[in-house]
Amino acid sequence: MAAPAFYLTLRDALLDLIQRDQLPRPGCLPAERWLAEHFQTTRVTLRQALTQLESEGVIYRQHRKGWFVAPKKLVYEPVQDVSFTRYVTAQGRVPQTEVLGFVQLAAEERIAHQLELQPGDPVYRLIRRRFIDQRLVLVERVWMNARYLPQLEQQRFDQSLWRVFEEVYGIQLIDKQITLTPTALQHEEAAALCVTPGSPGLYITRRSATAQGEVIEYDEEYWLQDVMTVRITTQHA
The missing domain is CATH 3.40.1410.10 (Chorismate lyase-like)
Structure with missing residues (x-):
């Protein structure tokens, strides 16, 4: 069985970070550059993972402000x-x-x-x-x-x-x-x-x-x- 695409593994890691409340600022994800360096990946792959979480309603993006943890619907x-x-x-x-x-x-x-x-x-x-x-x-x-x-x-x-x-x-x-x-x-x-x-x-x-x-x-x-x-x-x- 083929291994899952890395961006999905990264998605799981980001979700774990959110669920364990390990964010530097509550409710706000670090900058994409920091995340890419932290997970040792490219910005392209990171954005695939972030977009996946966004489509699932876990996080949302504000123009020019960054990524945030989505509140309860x-x-x-x-x-x-x-x-x-x-x-x-x-x-x-x-x-x-x-x-x-x-x-x-x-x-x-x-x-x-x-x-x-x-x-x-x-x-x-x-x-x-x-x-x-x-x-x-x-x-x-x-x-x-x-x-x-x-x-x-x-x-x-x-x-x-x-x-x-x-x-x-x-x-x-x-x-x-x-x-x-x-x-x-x-x-x-x-x-x-x-x-x-x-x-x-x-x-x-x-x-x-x-x-x-x-x-x-x-x-x-x-x-x-x-x-x-x-x-x-x-x-x-």
């Missing part, structure tokens, strides 16, 4: 009607939101179709980045029907939008259509998430309406691929 249940802040907090993690921009503009055809409007109708666009335990995990663009949300610009956007809809406007979003698609993060999303273009990600869209069928929100989210585990819970009638 977030459990995401798309069928649950719970905001990001609430389900992250419920799992003992610390959520954080950074607002990148908010503007009212005329709906382009693609967004008008999602919100069941005519092209040119007024919509709001909110761009935010989300963090879990201070790690940047997703960037989102939220498009909202301005007709139902007058003076929305006066609200805070570092909190749950669903709470704003309910408490300020008396709007409950009951009907949600969600899609999840593996993707390669392109330049704009990759830059916002501080990763290199082409990095694997997860593209999630959410279209939310009231019980009366009024579409209020269309959300596009770009997640880092190693952040979450998707879980679906069904109930028999």
Whole structure:
């Protein structure tokens, strides 16, 4: 039987280093040059091993910052009607939101179709980045029907939008259509998430309406691929 490729042996050695908590800085791998010298290998072989661990969700890379040990994955249940802040907090993690921009503009055809409007109708666009335990995990663009949300610009956007809809406007979003698609993060999303273009990600869209069928929100989210585990819970009638 042929011996395993050396990069897989190196992968096991790196994993052992992580699991035994033998890193010089907790949660952070040493520089690639140090690792290559420590294991007496080339940078090419080392990167094969690191990429293998990244694909397994053991470590992750931050652009220009290095390699880090991945925290426990977030459990995401798309069928649950719970905001990001609430389900992250419920799992003992610390959520954080950074607002990148908010503007009212005329709906382009693609967004008008999602919100069941005519092209040119007024919509709001909110761009935010989300963090879990201070790690940047997703960037989102939220498009909202301005007709139902007058003076929305006066609200805070570092909190749950669903709470704003309910408490300020008396709007409950009951009907949600969600899609999840593996993707390669392109330049704009990759830059916002501080990763290199082409990095694997997860593209999630959410279209939310009231019980009366009024579409209020269309959300596009770009997640880092190693952040979450998707879980679906069904109930028999």
